[in-house]
Amino acid sequence: MAVKYLQRYRDGDRMNHWFIAIMFVMAGLSGLAFFHPSLFFFTNLFGGGQWTRILHPFMGVLMVIGFLGLFFKLWRDNVINAGDWAWAAKAGDMLRGDKSGMPPVGKYNFGQKAVFWVMAVSLIVLLVTGVMFWRPWFAPYFPIPVLRAAVLLHSVAALALLFATMAHVYAAIWVKGTVRAMTRGTVTENWARLNHPLWHEEVTKGR
DSSP: OOOOEEEOSOHHHHHHHHHHHHHHHHHHHHHHHHHOGGGGGGGGGGTSHHHHHHHHHHHHHHHHHHHHHHHHHHGGGGOOOHHHHHHHHTHHHHHTTOOTTOOOOOSSOHHHHHHHHHHHHHHHHHHHHHHHTOTTTTGGGSOHHHHHHHHHHHHHHHHHHHHHHHHHHHHHHHSTTSHHHHHTSEEEHHHHHHHOHHHHHHHHTTO
């Protein structure tokens, strides 16, 4: 019997996703270079310390712009509802390998929605705080104590974004067939029926 596929993401969405991923890696590595002296060697990837300092904020802004494209397209699908809390209450059973009692979910489950919103909030904080101490353009307008607080918040938001991304990547690899959605844009009907039954019902309605 031939395997049937459903379109989960369009080409433009996938290209945007991978653009964000590339910017995340580049902004992350360039940011780590200034996080601690032992990580300064990462500046060699960007042409030295001066070029790394210049390029880092631009890569961060590009990452935010790319995410905005996904945010305005997907935020409605990521609104947390009562069904998501029921799913979250059963998440422990799922992690232990028992999916039998999981409530049906739509396009995204509670875990995916949580990652989405953590990423969104983290990027807002990173953008605002990053602009505040972006030298020489904006930093002179803020007093030193405010700049220090901005640097601290920037670091905390960067860690939150890192952990959210790690959870995102781990889940994509852990749930077999998920990576295909962002490499080819499609998933099997069996994958959709098993992991996102309400979404499967929605996209196959009227067949």
